[in-house]
Amino acid sequence: MQRTASAGPGRLECDGYRLEASVTDDEAVSLVRAVVERRYRVVTPLKDSRHCWAARVAIGGRDLVLKVPRARNRRAWERFLTLFRPGESIRQHRSIATLDHLGARGPEPILGAERREAGRVVDGFFLYGYVAGRQATSRDTRAVAEALLELHGHGYLRGDPQAQNFIIDEGQARFIDFKMQRPRFLTRIRLLMEYSKFLESMPFGYRYLDQATRDSRAFRLANALQAGLSCTRRLRKAAKRKLTGWRKG
Incomplete structure (x- = not known):
């Protein structure tokens, strides 16, 4: 095991993988080797699709979630982009670590790992602490709205920011399945657009905005833009389903 000379704090290299970790070097290396050698116990499978594999796993007394972003590791375009930026696994770890740094309620950041060939990411996974609780529902609108705001x-x-991407633990909303971003342009509009998207699954969240925001032209614009994006997504999905049906037929 060695720490990369130019990577900075929290980055390591181990068995062909580049890591960014929020735990000690020794624990990070131990966890990566346990994953690579499949020395972990699957407690609960969470997802198994062409896009992603995820499971709640036990490793050395740790209760963790292990995720493998299959699609992003395999797509040619995604691999090309990793010539200029970290892969999905390390970017996801950074999001979890940033949330933790802000003091928001989310999973414990553990590590992200990626393996490169010819400068491109071809494999990767990330680990974070398992979040106990239940999936948010409409009766948890206030807790979710407050966490998002x-x-x-x-x-x-x-x-x-859909309801299903929040866990309720001891009456408070905790973030799961997120990738944080700090917009550099049109910040207020983009934040309000995200809140508008949240309202699609939890419409009563409207009442937790302050009156000035609710009455603002910025919020009306954000609602209109988000409605347009949502409509475009629905049309694209419908067209894709129809095209798939024609091909099968």
Whole structure:
């Protein structure tokens, strides 16, 4: 095991993988080797699709979630982009670590790992602490709205703010399945657009915005833009389903 000379704090190299970790070097190396050698116990499978594999796993007394972003590791375009930026696994770890740094309620950041060939990421995975609780429902609107607004107060988007992407633990909302982003342009509009998207799954969240925001032209514009994006996505999905049906037929 060695720490990369130019990577900076929290980055390591181990068995062909480049790591960014929020735990000690020794624990990071131990966890990566356990994953690579499949020395872990699957407690609960969470997802198994062409896009992603995820499971709650036990490794050395740790209760963790292991995720492998299959599609992003395989797509030619995604691989090309990793010539200029970290792969999905390390970017996901950075999001979790940033949320933790802000003091928001989310999973414990553990590590992200990626393996490169010819400068491109071809394999990777990330680990974070398992979040106990239950999936948010409409009766948890206030807790979710407050958590999202707190994050927006720091200037960050969480990405895909649907009710199903929050866990309720001891009456408070905790973030799961997110990729944080700090917009550099049109920050207020983009934050309000994300809140508008959240309202698609939890419409009563409207009442937790302050009156000035609700009455603002910026919020009306954000609602209109988000409605347009949502409509475009639905049309694209419908067209894709129809095209798939024609091909099968």
